[in-house]
Amino acid sequence: MFTVTVRDHTMVAHSFRGEAFGPAQRLHGATFVVDASFRGLTLDTDGVLLDIGRAAAALRAVLADLDHRNLDDDPSFAATNTTVEVVAQTVADRLASRVEAGEVGEHARALDSVVVTLHESHVAWASYERAL
Amino acid sequence: MFTVTVRDHTMVAHSFRGEAFGPAQRLHGATFVVDASFRGLTLDTDGVLLDIGRAAAALRAVLADLDHRNLDDDPSFAATNTTVEVVAQTVADRLASRVEAGEVGEHARALDSVVVTLHESHVAWASYERAL
Amino acid sequence: MFTVTVRDHTMVAHSFRGEAFGPAQRLHGATFVVDASFRGLTLDTDGVLLDIGRAAAALRAVLADLDHRNLDDDPSFAATNTTVEVVAQTVADRLASRVEAGEVGEHARALDSVVVTLHESHVAWASYERAL
Amino acid sequence: MFTVTVRDHTMVAHSFRGEAFGPAQRLHGATFVVDASFRGLTLDTDGVLLDIGRAAAALRAVLADLDHRNLDDDPSFAATNTTVEVVAQTVADRLASRVEAGEVGEHARALDSVVVTLHESHVAWASYERAL
Amino acid sequence: MFTVTVRDHTMVAHSFRGEAFGPAQRLHGATFVVDASFRGLTLDTDGVLLDIGRAAAALRAVLADLDHRNLDDDPSFAATNTTVEVVAQTVADRLASRVEAGEVGEHARALDSVVVTLHESHVAWASYERAL
Amino acid sequence: MFTVTVRDHTMVAHSFRGEAFGPAQRLHGATFVVDASFRGLTLDTDGVLLDIGRAAAALRAVLADLDHRNLDDDPSFAATNTTVEVVAQTVADRLASRVEAGEVGEHARALDSVVVTLHESHVAWASYERAL
Numbered sequence: 186m187f188t189v190t191v192r193d194h195t196m197v198a199h200s201f202r203g204e205a206f207g208p209a210q211r212l213h214g215a216t217f218v219v220d221a222s223f224r225g226l227t228l229d230t231d232g233v234l235l236d237i238g239r240a241a242a243a244l245r246a247v248l249a250d251l252d253h254r255n256l257d258d259d260p261s262f263a264a265t266n267t268t269v270e271v272v273a274q275t276v277a278d279r280l281a282s283r284v285e286a287g288e289v290g291e292h293a294r295a296l297d298s299v300v301v302t303l304h305e306s307h308v309a310w311a312s313y314e315r316a317l
Numbered sequence: 318m319f320t321v322t323v324r325d326h327t328m329v330a331h332s333f334r335g336e337a338f339g340p341a342q343r344l345h346g347a348t349f350v351v352d353a354s355f356r357g358l359t360l361d362t363d364g365v366l367l368d369i370g371r372a373a374a375a376l377r378a379v380l381a382d383l384d385h386r387n388l389d390d391d392p393s394f395a396a397t398n399t400t401v402e403v404v405a406q407t408v409a410d411r412l413a414s415r416v417e418a419g420e421v422g423e424h425a426r427a428l429d430s431v432v433v434t435l436h437e438s439h440v441a442w443a444s445y446e447r448a449l
Numbered sequence: 450m451f452t453v454t455v456r457d458h459t460m461v462a463h464s465f466r467g468e469a470f471g472p473a474q475r476l477h478g479a480t481f482v483v484d485a486s487f488r489g490l491t492l493d494t495d496g497v498l499l500d501i502g503r504a505a506a507a508l509r510a511v512l513a514d515l516d517h518r519n520l521d522d523d524p525s526f527a528a529t530n531t532t533v534e535v536v537a538q539t540v541a542d543r544l545a546s547r548v549e550a551g552e553v554g555e556h557a558r559a560l561d562s563v564v565v566t567l568h569e570s571h572v573a574w575a576s577y578e579r580a581l
Numbered sequence: 582m583f584t585v586t587v588r589d590h591t592m593v594a595h596s597f598r599g600e601a602f603g604p605a606q607r608l609h610g611a612t613f614v615v616d617a618s619f620r621g622l623t624l625d626t627d628g629v630l631l632d633i634g635r636a637a638a639a640l641r642a643v644l645a646d647l648d649h650r651n652l653d654d655d656p657s658f659a660a661t662n663t664t665v666e667v668v669a670q671t672v673a674d675r676l677a678s679r680v681e682a683g684e685v686g687e688h689a690r691a692l693d694s695v696v697v698t699l700h701e702s703h704v705a706w707a708s709y710e711r712a713l
Numbered sequence: 714m715f716t717v718t719v720r721d722h723t724m725v726a727h728s729f730r731g732e733a734f735g736p737a738q739r740l741h742g743a744t745f746v747v748d749a750s751f752r753g754l755t756l757d758t759d760g761v762l763l764d765i766g767r768a769a770a771a772l773r774a775v776l777a778d779l780d781h782r783n784l785d786d787d788p789s790f791a792a793t794n795t796t797v798e799v800v801a802q803t804v805a806d807r808l809a810s811r812v813e814a815g816e817v818g819e820h821a822r823a824l825d826s827v828v829v830t831l832h833e834s835h836v837a838w839a840s841y842e843r844a845l
Numbered sequence: 846m847f848t849v850t851v852r853d854h855t856m857v858a859h860s861f862r863g864e865a866f867g868p869a870q871r872l873h874g875a876t877f878v879v880d881a882s883f884r885g886l887t888l889d890t891d892g893v894l895l896d897i898g899r900a901a902a903a904l905r906a907v908l909a910d911l912d913h914r915n916l917d918d919d920p921s922f923a924a925t926n927t928t929v930e931v932v933a934q935t936v937a938d939r940l941a942s943r944v945e946a947g948e949v950g951e952h953a954r955a956l957d958s959v960v961v962t963l964h965e966s967h968v969a970w971a972s973y974e975r976a977l
Contacts, residue, residue, distance in 0.1 A: 187666050188698075188708040194570045198462035198478040198519070203363040207370075213517040214462035214478010218571050231599040232662035237705055238603070253477040255462070266364035270319050302320075306458045307482050307967065309369055312320040326966045330858035330874035330915070335627040339634075345913040346858035346874010350967050385873040387858070398628035402583050434584075438854045439835065439878050441633055444584040451930050452962075452972040467759040471766075495863040496926035501969055502867075530760035534715050566716075571703065573765055576716040590834045594726035594742035594783070609781040610726035610742010614835050649741040651726070702722045703746050731891040735898070794892035798847050830848075837897055840848040 186297075187234045190222040191241040195248040199256040199267045206266075212257070217272065218304040219248060221280055223317075229292040239289045247279045269303045273313040277301040281317055318429075319366045322354040323373040327380040331388040331399045338398075344389070349404065350436040351380060353412055361424040371421045379411045401435045405445040409433040413449055450561075451498045454486040455505040459512040463520040463531045470530075476521070481536065482568040483512060485544055487581075493556040503553045511543045533567045537577040541565040545581055582693075583630045586618040587637040591644040595652040595663045602662075608653070613668065614700040615644060617676055619713075625688040635685045643675045665699045669709040673697040677713055714825075715762045718750040719769040723776040727784040727795045734794075740785070745800065746832040747776060749808055751845075757820040767817045775807045797831045801841040805829040809845055846957075847894045850882040851901040855908040859916040859927045866926075872917070877932065878964040879908060881940055883977075889952040899949045907939045929963045933973040937961040941977055 198214040221244045225234050251259075256267040265271050277299050284293050296317045304310040330346040353376045357366050383391075388399040397403050409431050416425050428449045436442040462478040485508045489498050515523075520531040529535050541563050548557050560581045568574040594610040617640045621630050647655075652663040661667050673695050680689050692713045700706040726742040749772045753762050779787075784795040793799050805827050812821050824845045832838040858874040881904045885894050911919075916927040925931050937959050944953050956977045964970040 186710045187670070188710075189666065190706050190708075192571065192704040194572070196477050196479050196569070198476050201363075205363055205365075205368055208517040211517050212462050212519045213460050214480075214519075215460050216478075216480040216570050228664075228666055231597075231601055232664045232667045233601075234666050234707070236601055237665075241705070253472040253475050255476045268360075268364045269369075270321065270360055270366050271364045274319070305460070306480050307456065308324040308458070309373070310322050311366070312322075314318045314320075324967065326968070328873050328875050328965070330872050333627075337627055337629075337632055340913040343913050344858050344915045345856050346876075347856050348874075348876040348966050385868040385871050387872045387874075400624075400628045401633075402585065402624055402630050403628045406583070437856070438876050439852065440588040440854070441637075442586050443630070444586075446582045446584075450974045451934070452974075453930065454970050454972075456968040465759070469759055469761075469764055492928075492930055495861075495865055496928045496931045497865075498930050498971070500865055501929075505969070532756075532760040533765075534717065534756055534762050535760045538715070572720040573769070574718050575762070576718075578714045578716075588835065590836070592741050592743050592833070594740050604781040607781050608726050608783045609724050610744075610783075611724050612742075612744040612834050649736040649739050651740045651742075701724070702744050703720065704722070729891075733891055733893075733896055796888075796892045797897075798849065798888055798894050799892045802847070836852040837901070838850050839894070840850075842846045842848075 186224060186226060187228065188222050188224045189234045189237060189240065190220050191237060191244055192218065192220050193241065193244050193248055194218045195251045197251055197254055197256050201266045201268070203266065215305050217269070219244065219276060220302040221276070222300040222302070223293065223296050224298045224300070225296040227295070235293040235296065236290050243280060243283045243289050246283070247276055269305050269311040270313065273301045273303045273311050276303070277313045277315050281315060284317055318356060318358060319360065320354050320356045321366045321369060321372065322352050323369060323376055324350065324352050325373065325376050325380055326350045327383045329383055329386055329388050333398045333400070335398065347437050349401070351376065351408060352434040353408070354432040355425065355428050356430045356432070357428040359427070367425040367428065368422050375412060375415045375421050378415070379408055401437050401443040402445065405433045405435045405443050408435070409445045409447050413447060416449055450488060450490060451492065452486050452488045453498045453501060453504065454484050455501060455508055456482065456484050457505065457508050457512055458482045459515045461515055461518055461520050465530045465532070467530065479569050481533070483508065483540060484566040485540070486564040487557065487560050488562045488564070489560040491559070499557040499560065500554050507544060507547045507553050510547070511540055533569050533575040534577065537565045537567045537575050540567070541577045541579050545579060548581055582620060582622060583624065584618050584620045585630045585633060585636065586616050587633060587640055588614065588616050589637065589640050589644055590614045591647045593647055593650055593652050597662045597664070599662065611701050613665070615640065615672060616698040617672070618696040618698070619689065619692050620694045620696070621692040623691070631689040631692065632686050639676060639679045639685050642679070643672055665701050665707040666709065669697045669699045669707050672699070673709045673711050677711060680713055714752060714754060715756065716750050716752045717762045717765060717768065718748050719765060719772055720746065720748050721769065721772050721776055722746045723779045725779055725782055725784050729794045729796070731794065743833050745797070747772065747804060748830040749804070750828040750830070751821065751824050752826045752828070753824040755823070763821040763824065764818050771808060771811045771817050774811070775804055797833050797839040798841065801829045801831045801839050804831070805841045805843050809843060812845055846884060846886060847888065848882050848884045849894045849897060849900065850880050851897060851904055852878065852880050853901065853904050853908055854878045855911045857911055857914055857916050861926045861928070863926065875965050877929070879904065879936060880962040881936070882960040883953070883956050884958045884960070885956040887955070895953040895956065896950050903940060903943045903949050906943070907936055929965050929971040930973065933961045933963045933971050936963070937973045937975050941975060944977055
């Protein structure tokens with residue numbers, strides 16, 4: 186099994202609903218350093234799992250919709266808290282759509298899965314893994 | 318599949334029994350930078366896999382029993398060398414007990430597995446993964 | 450010259466005034482991973498520049514006033530943008546006050562300087578250094 | 582499941598064939614920081630998955646055949662581009678041969694799998710995982 | 714004193730002349746992860762030492778002249794080995810020219826100094842610091 | 846000014862004398878990840894500040910005297926606590942002796958200074974800088 190990972194980041198504001206969050210119920214923010222890992226069993230005739238430049242561009246495009254925003258105002262997240270788990274899942278789902286649309290190349294459409302990890306600090310991070 | 322990871326550390330002395338260990342048979346020590354990863358399929362109604370603050374507190378509690386100690390004197394390890402593999406397994410088992418006792422919240426009791434990674438330096442680390 | 454550094458972090462929301470900031474004029478946020486370095490020429494009779502636990506506690510106390518807040522609402526920053534440079538300077542100044550008040554121990558009052566570095570992502574960080 | 586990882590690096594020149602590579606078709610180079618992870622279910626009587634010193638030596642031996650070379654001149658890679666995926670697979674295969682030959686110790690011959698990760702920069706890396 | 718740092722990278726081939734280099738006399742390569750630090754005493758009216766986006770763009774422009782090249786073919790380096798020290802100095806000098814030409818903004822022309830650090834692996838790096 | 850840094854590590858046991866140390870008065874241990882930085886104004890005719898391989902060998906030789914030992918038993922430290930500050934100073938002093946003895950090459954004898962940083966965890970480190 187091959188895995189190729191690219192790293193980028195986004196900086197957002199948000200707040201959480203629910204007493205369990207304590208002071209994080211207040212409006213605050215986060216830098217998410219985001220690792221997107223693509224997994225698959227075979228390389229193409231160039232010897233790559235997918236074009237790493239196109240993978241990075243797809244991740245950039247997905248993060249551009251979050252960059253420098255207050256996620257509390259984003260209708261996509263109206264029904265949920267924008268926890269690091271939820272944002273990881275959203276980024277993974279949006280990357281999956283781009284892969285399936287062929288945006289990362291034809292060979293990438295045969296990939297097995299994607300894992301998205303969001304680092305919210307040097308001591309905490311979360312991932313979401315899904316099939317492609 | 319979601320994964321949430323928290324990082325902490327502990328500093329211990331120990332020595333190893335067995336010729337294979339060479340100079341590590343002498344009393345020496347280590348800083349273990351410890352990553353505890355919790356894995357599960359579903360988020361709770363707050364949108365979290367588990368309360369990251371409670372996860373960090375559970376890891377801290379497990380490491381508090383090791384902090385600033387000579388593991389050679391710890392009866393839990395009387396029958397074994399305290400290799401990085403063995404300590405990773407011990408930390409994982411003790412975290413699992415705390416999760417199963419509900420200490421990290423009710424939803425966390427439905428988690429699938431835990432992975433504990435101990436970094437003993439910038440060039441070597443070891444993990445133990447087990448079901449919950 | 451000795452230097453002792455402790456690391457912690459804080460998560461804040463903010464926005465910037467000024468066309469140069471482009472999309473960062475919108476409300477967004479950041480995780481600041483904060484390194485506080487204390488510098489001095491001599492160790493005390495225990496062989497330490499300062500008590501590393503007290504240094505970490507002082508940094509924690511300074512960051513507690515920023516944690517999970519929208520810096521746009523903090524009167525301390527009413528007259529300025531809360532750029533990473535400005536926040537680094539503010540953290541350094543507040544740490545300096547605590548050191549000078551003896552909160553980090555008597556010996557620490559003889560320290561030469563403090564440097565505070567805020568990492569806003571894996572590709573950008575800023576520092577402020579000042580005398581004590 | 583236990584995993585033990587050791588890290589080392591190698592510095593090589595290479596070029597790629599194929600228009601998809603753009604400027605990387607020119608002769609250029611890379612530092613590959615290489616993590617070799619060994620996975621297995623049981624520890625030996627010393628409490629180790631494998632001798633970490635012998636694991637590091639095996640990785641060093643595999644990388645020594647790549648160090649300070651132009652991979653375009655290496656007959657092993659005559660039929661393929663030396664992408665990070667291909668080099669990860671080659672390193673994993675060569676490590677597997679050494680493990681199977683008993684070079685990392687008798688117990689290591691019962692290992693389940695090996696994962697080799699090559700970091701080509703702070704923002705991109707690739708892995709290859711295979712059974713042992 | 715304020716310092717602002719941005720990180721980027723470049724991947725090059727090269728070889729060294731001189732017996733002291735041993736196997737590094739052969740054609741090989743490196744990923745240089747490059748940190749460019751700008752230092753100065755005052756912030757502008759926006760509260761920044763310099764525009765971090767423009768600083769990153771200037772670093773990218775300097776590295777673009779090195780990216781995916783064999784430095785042995787670059788006339789700028791005809792008279793010297795392209796050691797990590799020499800490349801750090803070259804990057805610093807070229808950044809300094811861009812700063813002095815006003816490319817990073819008017820306020821940046823009053824900066825004190827620039828430090829460029831090239832990481833050639835996880836265990837070795839080099840810097841060059843110069844006045845502006 | 847040029848700086849060249851090499852990284853290595855050592856794993857030791859020790860205990861501290863003095864109530865201020867709290868639980869660290871017990872026998873415990875640490876992994877010290879050690880960065881040795883050499884500083885100087887000029888490169889030699891090969892274009893290097895010093896031979897990076899010889900610098901790494903000198904650091905290894907200095908750390909070999911600490912590796913896998915209980916520092917409480919080392920006569921060099923009989924009169925002092927082996928705090929991270931003290932060990933950083935000791936490593937720097939011993940490196941300086943080796944540089945001055947010509948062990949790192951003739952050109953290195955003209956170096957200005959050395960800085961040794963010991964990382965005791967992901968959240969704490971200390972340095973000692975001295976002239977050569």
